[in-house]
Every structure is written in C-alpha cells, then in structure tokens.
Amino acid sequence: MLDFVIIDNGIVLAIVALASLSLVFGALLGFAGERFRVDDDPIVEHIDALLPQTQCGQCGYPGCKPYAKAISEGEAINKCPPGGDSTIRDLADLLGREVRPLDGEAEDxxxxxxxxxxxxxxxxxxxxxxxxxxxxxxxxxxxxxxxxxxxxxxxxxxxxxxxxxxxxxxxSTLDDWQWPFPAGPGQRTPAPGLIATDRASATQGAVHG
Amino acid sequence: MARDFDFPGGIHPPQRKQASAQEPLRQAPLPSRVVLPLKQHTGAPAEPCVIPGQRVRTGECIAIAQGMISANIHASISGEIRSLEEHAVPHPSGGKAPCLIIDGDGQDEWQRLPSLDWHQTDRDALVERLQQAGVVGLGGATFPTQIKTCSRDDHSIDTLIVNAAECEPYITADDLTLRTYAPDVVEGAGLMALLCGAKRIVIGIEDDKPEALAALEAHLHGTDIGNQVDVPIELTVISTRYPSGGEKQLVKRLLNREVPSRGLPIDVGVLCHNPGTLRAAIRAVRDGEPLVSRIITLTGAALHQPGNIEARLGTPMHALLAQAGWHEAAVSRLVMGGPLMGFELSQADLPVVKASNCLIAATTEELPAQPPEQPCIRCGACETACPAGLLPQQLYWHTRSHDHDKAELFNLFDCIECGACDFVCPSHIPLAQYFRAAKDSIRFRHHEARKAEHARHRFELRQARTEREAAEKEARRQARAAAVKRKSRDRSAGERHETTLDTSQATGGDDVKTLRIAQAAAKAAVRKAEKALARASETGDGDIEDLEVQLATAQENLKATESRLEAARGTQENAQ
Amino acid sequence: MSLMHASQTAARQASDSGRLMGWVITATLPGIVMLTWHFGWGVITNVLLAAVMGVGLETLVLRLRRRPVATTLSDNSALVTGILLGASLPPASPWWLLLVGMTMAIVVTKQLFGGLGHNPFNPAMAGYALLLVSFPVDMTQWAAPHGPFGAQAPGVIDTLAHVVGMTPQDAADTWTGATALDAFRNKPEMLMASEFWASSPLPEGTLAAWYSVSLAWLAGGLLLLYKRIIDWHIPVALIGSLIVAATLLYAIDPSHYGSPLFHLLGGATLFGAFFIATDPVSAATSRRGKLLYGAGIGLLIMVIRTTGAYPDAVAFAVLLMNFSVPFIDYYTQPRAYGHSRPRRGIKPKIDHDEESS
Structure with missing residues (x-):
C-alpha cells in the first residue's frame, strides 16, 4: 500500500527527485565555494584604484585604502570630497550602487x-x-x-x-590646457575671433611702440 | 622615377597659395622689442639664464634647455633684457606664458658660435651644436632636432626625407625657403644624413611648386654637389593632395613604408625633416648662428602685400601684419598655421615663435565663420577623406558621449588631427576638435591616475617607515628590558623563576617563525623592486621616481621585519 | 580643427546637409514628371501632400521635443522623406493613407529614435511597409497609365476628390489597376511567361510606362552620382546582384521567372537603388560595407519577388538590410594606417566592471 503511493503517485516522485537533485547540486556548490574561495577580496583594490589617493582622511578613514575597504563592507560611496562627483559615478558603476550627491563640499x-x-x-x-x-x-x-x-x-x-x-x-601652465569639447549639434562652436578693442590697442602699439 | 604609393583618403582643398608665393622672400625690419616665450618647443620650458637689465647680443643664449626634451632660447636682437613676465603667446587657449622681453638697441650686434666644418667635426660635437643653437622642427611640431638625430643609437635609419610637400592651403614658407636657399637646405640635409646615418636622401615635393622644384634641380645638377653631400639625393615629385605633408603619409607615399600605430618614422628607418629646419641646422653648424629667426608666410585677403618674410623670433605679429599692409577692419579671423590644422588667435599682439610658419589674416568671405553643427547623417564622407583609414563618424559618436574606451578601441590615437574630415563634413561637425578634446581628456585621466598611484606609493612608504620606526623602538625597548632582566637574573640566579617568561617563550618561538617568513617575503619584495627599477633605468620606460619610492617602501618593510625579528629573538633568548 | 570647409569653398560637390538634400529633391524631378506623365495628377497630389505633412509633422515633433525648429528643418530631410514616400504610393492615394504613412516615417521611425542621423531604418520605407501590411488593398491598386500627362486621366478636380475620399462610384475603375510586377506575380501558375505577356494582361502601355519611369529615376540617380551626392557603391552593388540573381533564375526557368530586364525596369528597383538604399543614415558606411549592403538588398529583392507574398520588395529588402547595418559596419572596418590588419568586430575591453558584477 505504501510503496504503491510512493511509486505511482507522480507528485511524490517529483518531489523526491527534485529534493535529491537540489541536495546533490547544493553539495557541489558548497564544495566549490570552499574549494575555490578567494581569500583576498580583489574588489578593495579596484575601489582603491578609483579613489584619488590624496590620503586626506576627509572620509573619516585614515587614508584611501581603509576607506576602500570600508566601502567594500558597505560604507557609503559619497564621502570623498577630493574625488568629487566623477569618483562617485565611477564607484557607483563599479559596485552597481546608486549615485548619491557628495557628502560635504566638493573642491572646485x-x-x-x-x-x-x-x-x-x-x-x-x-x-x-x-x-x-x-x-x-x-x-x-x-x-x-x-x-x-x-x-x-x-x-x-x-x-x-x-x-x-x-x-x-x-x-597651471599652458601645457595643462585641454581642447574643449564642441558645443554639440545645433550649436556654433565658439571661436576666439578678434576682439575689436584688442585690435585697436594692438595697432596703437604698432604705431607708437 | 616618381613612384606614387598611397595613403587612404585625402582631400583637395582650394590651395590659395598664389598670393603669397608670387612675391620674393623679404626681410623684416629689426623689431624694437621682442617677446621670447620660454617654451617655443615640444617639451619642458627653458630656464632663463639672464637677469633684467643685462645687455645681450643677438644670438646669445638667454634661457637654457631643461631636462631631456627641451631647447635653448636665444636673444633675437641685441639690447637689454627688460623683464621676465607673463605675456600672451600664440596658443589655442589664448593664454599667457612666461616670456623674456628684450628692448632692442637697433645695433644688431651678433655673438656667434665658432663655425664648424661638419665634414671634419665629430658627431657628438655636431649634435651638441644643434642643441646649443636651439634648433627645433620648424614645420610646426617644434620637436628639438638633436633628439631626432640621437635616435640613431637604437634604430637603424637608412633614409632621410626632406618634407617639402607643404600640402596645407595658404602656406608657402617651405616653398620660398627652397627657392631662396636651396643650397643651404641640401647641405643641411647632407649634415642630417651624416648625423643619423642615412644612406640616401629623398626630397618629397608636391607638384604645385614648380619654382622651388626648378631651384632644387638646378642646384642638384650643379657640379659641386658631390663634395658637399656624401649620400645620393633623390627628388620625388608627388601630386598635390592634402595631407601628403603629414610625416606618416609622406613616408607611405615616397617609400611605401607604413609607420606602425603609435610609432614614429624612425621605427621604419626613416627620419623626416622640414626644409626650414635643415636650413636652421646648417646655419647653426656652418655659420654658428643659433635659431633667432624664421621664415613666415603672411597671407589672407585682408593683406595688401601678402608674401613670405624672414622675421626675428619674438617680433610682434601686428608689426609684421602692418608691414604686409593689413586692412585691419577687414580681418575677421587671424589664424596661425594653416586653415586646416592651425588655430585662431584672439589678438595680434603676440610674438612670432619657432612654430609660427604662417599667419592668415582672413576676411569673412574667404574663411566664413563655422556654421552651427548639424546632426551626423552618416554619409561617410569623413571616412573617405581620412588619411589614417579611421572611421571618424564612429569616433564622433563615442567622443561625443565621452565613451573614451570605445574611442580608443576605434584607434582615436591614430588620428593625426589633419582636419580633412572637418573639411568634407556636410553637417559642419568640428570632428577634429572632438578628437583633440577626447585625446586631451584621455591623457589627462591617465596623468591623474598615474599621479594618484604615485601618491599612494608615497603614502605606503610613509606608513612603512612609521612602522619600521615603531618596530625599531620596540626592539630597543625589548633589548633594554632584556638587559635589565638579565642583570636582575644574574643577581638573583636560581632564586626565583618568573612564570611570565614561559608564556613569552611560547609566543616568541611562534613569532620568530612567522617573522622569518615575513623577512624572506620582504627580501623578495626588495629584490623584485630592485629588478623593476634596474629594468626601467635601462630601457628608459616607466616612472623611475615612482619605482624608487616602491623600492624604498620594500626596504623599509624589510628593516621593520628585521627589527621585529631581532626583538622576538631577544625575547626568546631572554626566556631561555 | 578645420577653419575651412568644403561647403564654403565652392567645390563641385554640394557639401552641406541642406544643399545635399536639395540636390536629392532635384534629382527626383525626372521620375516624378515621368510618373505624372503616365499616371496623372495623382502623383503630384501624393508628393505635395506627403511633403507638406512631412514638414508639418517634423515641426510638431520638434516643438514637442523642444528642439530648434528652423535649423533642423533647413536640412530638408523631412521634405525628402515626404517626396520619396509620395512617389512610391499609388497615385492619388487618399489623404489618410498618406498621413498614416508619414506619421510612421517622420514621427515613429525618425524623431522617436532621436531625429536625423539617429534612425536605424529608412523612414520612407518604414512608412511604406506599414501601409503595405495594414492596407494591402489600397496599396496594390495602381492607376492605369493614362497616356501623356493623363490625356484620358481624371482632371485635377477629380483627383482631389479622390484624395479626400469622394470618388463617384462609377469612376472607381479609373483608379484601380495593377503594377506590372503585381500582375506577373499573380499570373495563373500553368501559364507560361510568354503566353502571359501575349495575353496582354495589363492595360495598354503599362509595361512601357514602368520602363520609362525607371529610366527617369536612373537619370536622376546619375545626376546624384555626378554631383557626388551619393557614392556609386550601393547602386552598383544593388543593381549588379539583382541582375545576377535574375539572370540565374531566368536561365534556369525562363517560363516561370521574369527576365532580368523586367526585374530591373519593371518595378521600383532603380528608384530604390538610387534614392532609397543610398540614404546615408540607415545605410552601411565603409566602402566595402556599402557594397555588401547594396548586394544584400538586390538579392533580397529577388528573393521576395520570387518567393514572397508581395509583388515589389524594395521596402522590405531595404528594411531588412537596415537591420544588418551595425553588423556590416563592425565587420567591414577599414584597416587603419599603421595597423597590420583591420579590426573585425568589436572586441570588448575586459575591465574591472566585469569582475565585480
């Protein structure tokens, strides 16, 4: 009577099969997790690489590396004023977190x-x-x-x-100067153009100087 | 004989060279004051070696080259140093830079270097002379010339190309140089070929310069050429097409060799020089005259007498333009360089510098203002025009959205910024500016990343040092404690056993073992850092300073572990 | 940054988006005139209405998107889309048909994707395809040729009446007919091709009308080539592959398949080759890419004409190849100077983003 229930009842069979499958794969996954565990968390290095390395401690940690470690453990990503918005954006990209406004004043x-x-x-x-x-x-x-x-x-x-x-x-010297990006479609790209007053003074210089 | 190989693309813009090419070369009158920027070349700015009030003669060195890539600056008139100050210089930013200003005395009293016979003088002395004379590439790139010749040491160079293509509209400075000073240019080429070890000289010239060509031919067929130049000279005429004068494009057209991506012509055994540079080089060697003047094209519809003029460096541009009879109100744009690769100036009170090959005083009709940018319609005209075989419209999408990785993937850094794509774009997209901006932005990011990395290494060094100091202090404390203990133990030998020592012995043993491992690791790290540094100083790539910091860090770490080990051993001995 | 522009230096080619489109419009004139010659005023109403709708819709959407209207309209692209769609629809199409088609073309296909330069599909052909699948009956009834400038055609008034949907019942026949391709497609299976043509299945002069219209498009196309508005690559590849495919089929079974000449001139092949497939926005960009793209369209036209459910196939062939443009572009990148070989496809850079996710 009992084995009739077990063998012929499709539902029971399915449950047994699924349970044994999940046991087997669970064990496999667990083993793999143990066997191939990465000891050193590489994410800290990646975070550290994005931080500006000013070592200023404005985030409340003694240096960039400790802050990187703290971020990897869940600390907010918006505590780095020297990095500013671009660092927050890069960190958000890296960690798949939300971009948040900077905590504190950005350095201009x-x-x-x-x-x-x-x-x-x-x-x-x-x-x-x-x-x-x-x-x-x-x-x-x-x-x-x-x-x-x-x-x-x-x-x-x-x-x-x-x-x-x-x-x-x-x-800053002229070497630090970067070509600006053009304004984009629909816009004229600003050109220096001769300034009338400059021209006037230049000629005066030419005549008298 | 003119085999025509080809680079992809290219355009045929209106040449507009007639106006300035008709007139013979003129000499500009001596300016009463010159403004000499400390940086007129690629590389580090020169360091002034004169003080205000000092009298200088024409040709006297007033600022000395700094570092590997740099060039000397010389007084271009005789007179008195007025000041060292920030003055506006020709630069796309319209910014200012430190300049030495000389008030002329009108005497033009020269101080020349001793004349050298380049056939008899050894190579090092010639290279040094070029360096002393501040000779740089006069085609516009202003790369110090002696460095190019030194590249012989690690590349074998077989061909010297004289780049007389001068493909950009308006510019005729090389044309006039060749017409007027063909013998100097050819002799300069001989000198350069000797210096770089080239087996032949190829002069590449576009077919729109018949007079320069005739002058060259007349000179080359002269009788005394063999005495002057030791290697065979070929004259190759190529059809006019922009940008044949681009180094890489010219190498391809003349020799069918292709300079590898991010490489230089020397990588394929070629060295390119501009006629003006060759003339400056031979003058520096043969006549002992440093680079104090250059030939500059003054052209544009707003000038009554366009033409080429040899002007002293530092001469104010407005003085030259006034000489060429500029109709000032008609000038809508003042351009330095050509209309495709040059840039606009916002004023005329700027000095002529080593890079100033051309000044265009253009009216609104000839160079109208840039119309507004329209959407890209993917017409592919830019791709057809690109002489580097790039896909400008793809680069445009990526640079516009600041997707720098993608832009680099599409070979952004192979762009030579020739502006051919801009020229053909029906939507008036300033493509070359997008590419320049993206390149600058990428370079800036790399620079910042390197700086951050360096700051991190310095921080690590500091931490390592602090740790080492703490470890040494601890070791000393332990040693003192041990000494005290030993004394007291000696005194009360066998009387009493300290129980605390048992525990310290156990931990001490453990410590010694782990510390030994740490010491070995630290030693390995030091060796690794030493090796990296040695490799870098040998090959010259890599940031040597940064590697030194890393080595110091490793050494600090080693010392720290060593003192800890010592301390631990001390404790252990104590315990026994 | 170039301070000099081809557009400002009087060269032979027009090199300004607006003027470029202007030349395209000019080049459509012979085709439109020839269509009008044979099929009456309905062609003109089509083209004018569609062009007006195109500009109107573009203005509307630009207003809604808060984009500059005047500068954008000056590129003339909406006008071109209208003219091309108008010329490809059956003459004197009712206004609502045109409106639906132009809405699809301008609003959905072009502006919703970001405006000129961002649309992956050819707007006119997207509009045409939508109409063809939605209103097959209206779309396959082509007016019969009416002789020179519609000697026997309905007058302007009648045409306008038809456009606004007020055609008298007894005049309906005037508007219905079939294109040569359509008729040939639907020929009885057992009829040999020669018998079919002998049975004069079409009103007098239909085939000649289509051939002459095709030649008129060809003339316009040659003008575009001469003015260097378009490259030769796409039309040549398209026509070449179509001729090759048609010749092969004709050689295999001349009784069943149409002659190469019929396929070349009997439908919208030349119109498509010079005016539709050459739309730069939705076409491949590199020269080799253009050759592939054109050849693909030519082949697809033949495949659809011989095995598909629709008589003419330019719209679908173009749209299908539009799909494959990014793919073609990736795999036909030219070899950049200084690189030993061209890059094939995009190799994603492996960076930290992937390891972290």
Whole structure:
C-alpha cells in the first residue's frame, strides 16, 4: 500500500527527485565555494584604484585604502570630497550602487599647500602630518612643499602652530590646457575671433611702440 | 622615377597659395622689442639664464634647455633684457606664458658660435651644436632636432626625407625657403644624413611648386654637389593632395613604408625633416648662428602685400601684419598655421615663435565663420577623406558621449588631427576638435591616475617607515628590558623563576617563525623592486621616481621585519 | 580643427546637409514628371501632400521635443522623406493613407529614435511597409497609365476628390489597376511567361510606362552620382546582384521567372537603388560595407519577388538590410594606417566592471 503511493503517485516522485537533485547540486556548490574561495577580496583594490589617493582622511578613514575597504563592507560611496562627483559615478558603476550627491563640499579646483616661508618656525608638525612626505625641512629650519608631490589634502594646515600654510590653487601652465569639447549639434562652436578693442590697442602699439 | 604609393583618403582643398608665393622672400625690419616665450618647443620650458637689465647680443643664449626634451632660447636682437613676465603667446587657449622681453638697441650686434666644418667635426660635437643653437622642427611640431638625430643609437635609419610637400592651403614658407636657399637646405640635409646615418636622401615635393622644384634641380645638377653631400639625393615629385605633408603619409607615399600605430618614422628607418629646419641646422653648424629667426608666410585677403618674410623670433605679429599692409577692419579671423590644422588667435599682439610658419589674416568671405553643427547623417564622407583609414563618424559618436574606451578601441590615437574630415563634413561637425578634446581628456585621466598611484606609493612608504620606526623602538625597548632582566637574573640566579617568561617563550618561538617568513617575503619584495627599477633605468620606460619610492617602501618593510625579528629573538633568548 | 570647409569653398560637390538634400529633391524631378506623365495628377497630389505633412509633422515633433525648429528643418530631410514616400504610393492615394504613412516615417521611425542621423531604418520605407501590411488593398491598386500627362486621366478636380475620399462610384475603375510586377506575380501558375505577356494582361502601355519611369529615376540617380551626392557603391552593388540573381533564375526557368530586364525596369528597383538604399543614415558606411549592403538588398529583392507574398520588395529588402547595418559596419572596418590588419568586430575591453558584477 505504501510503496504503491510512493511509486505511482507522480507528485511524490517529483518531489523526491527534485529534493535529491537540489541536495546533490547544493553539495557541489558548497564544495566549490570552499574549494575555490578567494581569500583576498580583489574588489578593495579596484575601489582603491578609483579613489584619488590624496590620503586626506576627509572620509573619516585614515587614508584611501581603509576607506576602500570600508566601502567594500558597505560604507557609503559619497564621502570623498577630493574625488568629487566623477569618483562617485565611477564607484557607483563599479559596485552597481546608486549615485548619491557628495557628502560635504566638493573642491572646485585642485590645490596645493604653500608655506609662507618667512613665517615658518620650523616645528616639523606639518612634516609629521603630511601623508605623502611632500614637505621638506628639518627642525628649526623653514619647511617647503614639493608641489609635484602634494595631493592638496590640507592635513598640514591645522597642525601648524603659526598658521603659515595656505592652500592655493595648483599652478597651471599652458601645457595643462585641454581642447574643449564642441558645443554639440545645433550649436556654433565658439571661436576666439578678434576682439575689436584688442585690435585697436594692438595697432596703437604698432604705431607708437 | 616618381613612384606614387598611397595613403587612404585625402582631400583637395582650394590651395590659395598664389598670393603669397608670387612675391620674393623679404626681410623684416629689426623689431624694437621682442617677446621670447620660454617654451617655443615640444617639451619642458627653458630656464632663463639672464637677469633684467643685462645687455645681450643677438644670438646669445638667454634661457637654457631643461631636462631631456627641451631647447635653448636665444636673444633675437641685441639690447637689454627688460623683464621676465607673463605675456600672451600664440596658443589655442589664448593664454599667457612666461616670456623674456628684450628692448632692442637697433645695433644688431651678433655673438656667434665658432663655425664648424661638419665634414671634419665629430658627431657628438655636431649634435651638441644643434642643441646649443636651439634648433627645433620648424614645420610646426617644434620637436628639438638633436633628439631626432640621437635616435640613431637604437634604430637603424637608412633614409632621410626632406618634407617639402607643404600640402596645407595658404602656406608657402617651405616653398620660398627652397627657392631662396636651396643650397643651404641640401647641405643641411647632407649634415642630417651624416648625423643619423642615412644612406640616401629623398626630397618629397608636391607638384604645385614648380619654382622651388626648378631651384632644387638646378642646384642638384650643379657640379659641386658631390663634395658637399656624401649620400645620393633623390627628388620625388608627388601630386598635390592634402595631407601628403603629414610625416606618416609622406613616408607611405615616397617609400611605401607604413609607420606602425603609435610609432614614429624612425621605427621604419626613416627620419623626416622640414626644409626650414635643415636650413636652421646648417646655419647653426656652418655659420654658428643659433635659431633667432624664421621664415613666415603672411597671407589672407585682408593683406595688401601678402608674401613670405624672414622675421626675428619674438617680433610682434601686428608689426609684421602692418608691414604686409593689413586692412585691419577687414580681418575677421587671424589664424596661425594653416586653415586646416592651425588655430585662431584672439589678438595680434603676440610674438612670432619657432612654430609660427604662417599667419592668415582672413576676411569673412574667404574663411566664413563655422556654421552651427548639424546632426551626423552618416554619409561617410569623413571616412573617405581620412588619411589614417579611421572611421571618424564612429569616433564622433563615442567622443561625443565621452565613451573614451570605445574611442580608443576605434584607434582615436591614430588620428593625426589633419582636419580633412572637418573639411568634407556636410553637417559642419568640428570632428577634429572632438578628437583633440577626447585625446586631451584621455591623457589627462591617465596623468591623474598615474599621479594618484604615485601618491599612494608615497603614502605606503610613509606608513612603512612609521612602522619600521615603531618596530625599531620596540626592539630597543625589548633589548633594554632584556638587559635589565638579565642583570636582575644574574643577581638573583636560581632564586626565583618568573612564570611570565614561559608564556613569552611560547609566543616568541611562534613569532620568530612567522617573522622569518615575513623577512624572506620582504627580501623578495626588495629584490623584485630592485629588478623593476634596474629594468626601467635601462630601457628608459616607466616612472623611475615612482619605482624608487616602491623600492624604498620594500626596504623599509624589510628593516621593520628585521627589527621585529631581532626583538622576538631577544625575547626568546631572554626566556631561555 | 578645420577653419575651412568644403561647403564654403565652392567645390563641385554640394557639401552641406541642406544643399545635399536639395540636390536629392532635384534629382527626383525626372521620375516624378515621368510618373505624372503616365499616371496623372495623382502623383503630384501624393508628393505635395506627403511633403507638406512631412514638414508639418517634423515641426510638431520638434516643438514637442523642444528642439530648434528652423535649423533642423533647413536640412530638408523631412521634405525628402515626404517626396520619396509620395512617389512610391499609388497615385492619388487618399489623404489618410498618406498621413498614416508619414506619421510612421517622420514621427515613429525618425524623431522617436532621436531625429536625423539617429534612425536605424529608412523612414520612407518604414512608412511604406506599414501601409503595405495594414492596407494591402489600397496599396496594390495602381492607376492605369493614362497616356501623356493623363490625356484620358481624371482632371485635377477629380483627383482631389479622390484624395479626400469622394470618388463617384462609377469612376472607381479609373483608379484601380495593377503594377506590372503585381500582375506577373499573380499570373495563373500553368501559364507560361510568354503566353502571359501575349495575353496582354495589363492595360495598354503599362509595361512601357514602368520602363520609362525607371529610366527617369536612373537619370536622376546619375545626376546624384555626378554631383557626388551619393557614392556609386550601393547602386552598383544593388543593381549588379539583382541582375545576377535574375539572370540565374531566368536561365534556369525562363517560363516561370521574369527576365532580368523586367526585374530591373519593371518595378521600383532603380528608384530604390538610387534614392532609397543610398540614404546615408540607415545605410552601411565603409566602402566595402556599402557594397555588401547594396548586394544584400538586390538579392533580397529577388528573393521576395520570387518567393514572397508581395509583388515589389524594395521596402522590405531595404528594411531588412537596415537591420544588418551595425553588423556590416563592425565587420567591414577599414584597416587603419599603421595597423597590420583591420579590426573585425568589436572586441570588448575586459575591465574591472566585469569582475565585480
């Protein structure tokens, strides 16, 4: 009577078959998960590569790598002011998360630290604060910033006891200039064109200079 | 003899060379003041070596080349250095750059370098002379000439091409150079061929320059040519088509060799030089005259007397234009370079620089304003015109949507920005500008990424150093503690056994083992970093500074593990 | 950035989208005149109505999309679409037929995809195909030839009446007929081709009318070629492959299949080859791509004409090849200077995005 129920009843058979299948595949998957586990989470490296590496700590973590690790563990992606919107967009792309407005104020232009050297007392506090060793100097000698290495994190500004460090816009040369994208269909691409006043002054220069 | 090989595409824009090509070459009067930008070449700006108030003579070096790729700048008139200041320079941005300004004394007193006989002088001295004289490519790219000749060291060069195609409308500077100074150009070619080791010289010239061609032929058939130049010279006339004067296109047309993508002509054993550059080179060597002047085409319908003029570098453009009788109100666009690859200037108070091969003072009728961009209708005209075999309309879609990866996939960086696609586009899309902007944007991103990577490495170095310092401190503390303990143990030997030491012994043993492994790993990392650095300094690619930082980091890590190991060993010994 | 433009430097070719389309319109004139000659004023009403509707609909949609109307209209593309659709519909088509067709063409096929340059399909042919499948009866009734400028054709008034749907019952016959292709398709199975033609199945002069119309389109096409508005690649490939296919079939079974000449001139082949398939927006771009694209259309025309359910096949053949344009474009990229071989297709760059997902 019982085996009649089991063998002839299609539903029971189906359930048994499905259950055994899921057992087998579940075991396989579990085994594969154990066997091929990746120890080091590569996603942290990818996140870190997108961060601007200013090491400024404005996100509340001591450097970009710790923040990258925190993001991989669920921290919000909008806490990096130096990276700005483009970094948030890249992170959102990478992680499949939603783009959120920046938490804090975005920096409008890249900056570098500038030490007013005659005011510097040589206390080395800023040297200790700099995350990328971009400040040179020794105790009781004035310090100076290596502009090329400075990431503009402003971590050196607060420790300075005499307040002689300013954040100034990064000096730009004509080499940094980029061709602008044209305005797009339906628009005229702006051309410099001669400015009438310039022309007038130029001729005067030619005549009198 | 003129075998015509071909590059794809190309266009036939109206040449408009007549106006300036008819007149003989003129000499510009000495300017009363010159403005000399510190950067008139590809590469790093030169560093001034004069102070305001200093008297300089024509040809005196006033700014010295910096780094690998750079060029000296010389006083182009004699007089007094007035100042070093930011002055507007000819640049598409319309921006300013540091310039040295000289007030002339009208004397034009020269300071020449000693004259060299290039047949007798050794190669290094000649290369050094080119470097001293600040000779750069005068076709517009302004690449320092001596660096091109040095490429002989790792490439074998068999052919020197004299690029006299001058395919861009309006420009006739090379035409006039050849007509007026054919012997100089040919001798310069001989000098360059000697320097780069070329076995032959090929002069490529478009068939729309009959007078230059005649001048060259007359000179080449002269009797003394063999004494001057040691290698055979071929004169190849090609049909006029834009952009035959593009280096890669000319190499293809003259020799049927194709420069590989992202490569240079030297990769196929060819070196290209512009006639103006060759003349400047021979003058630097034979006459000891540094590069202080250049031939510039002044043309456009707004000029009464268009023509070519040899002007001192730094001469204000408006002075030259005034000389050519510009009808100022009629000028709607002032263009430096040709109408296809040049750029518009927003004012005329700019100095003539080494790159200024042509000034076009155009009226509205001849170069009307760019009409509004219309949608791409995929007509394929740009593809037919592209001399690099690209698909400009595909590149357009991708660059317009800022999809840089896709644009690179469609070989964006093979675009030579010749503007042929712009010229034919029925929808007036400024394609070349899209491509320039996209290239700049991609380069900027790469640059930023490299900088971020470098900052990360410096941060890691700092962390490693802090850690090493902490480890060393700890090791010292342990050593002190051990010494104290040993003393006390010696004193009370056998009296009492410290129970705490048992635990530290157990952990110490463990630590030593793991620390040994860590030490080995750190050593391996140091070796790896050393190797990478050695390779980079040998081949010259890669960011050496960044690799040095990485090596330092590895060394710090090694030291840190070593001090930890020492400390651990100390504890262990203590315990025993 | 080029400061000089072909369009501004008086060259032989017109090189401005608006003027380009202007030349296309000019080149349609011989065909339209010839159609009118044979089929009466209905052709003119078609073309004019469709053109007006095209511009009107384009304006409407541009307003709704808040795009600049004047600059966009100046490219003349809506006008061209209207003229082409008008010329391909049966003469004196009722206004609603035209409206449905033009709405499909301008609103759905072109503007909903983003306007000129973004439409993957040929607007006129999309409109035509929609009408053909939706209103097969209205679409396959072609007016009989009426002699030079419709000597026996209905007058202008009658034509207009028909367009607005007020044709007197007894005059309905005037408007109904069949195209030569249609008649040949529907010939009784057992009838040999020669017998079929001998039975004079069509009103007097129909075949001649179609042949002359085709030649008129050819003349317009040659003008476009001369003015370099179009490249030779697509028309030549299309006509070539069609002739090859038709000749093969004719050689196999001349009693069943039409002659190559009949296939070339008897329908809309030449109109399609010069005016429809050459629409740059929906065609392939590279030269080899254009050859493939044209050849594909020619083959498909023959396949549909001989085995399909519709007598003429230009619209469907073009639309089908429009589908394959991205594919053709990927696989016919030219070899870029400095690269050893051309790239085939798009190789996606493997980047971090894939590993993370």
């Amino acid at each position: 232009m890249p900056k570098v630290a500038y030490i007013r050297e005659d005011e510097c007392i040589g206390c080395t506090k800023c040297i200790q604060a700099c995350p990328v060793d971009a400040i040179l100097g020794a105790a009781r000698h004035m310090h100076t910033v290596i502009i090329d290495e400075c990431t503009g994190c402003d971590l050196c500004v607060d420790p300075c006891p005499v307040d002689c460090i300013d954040m100034v816009p990064r000096p």
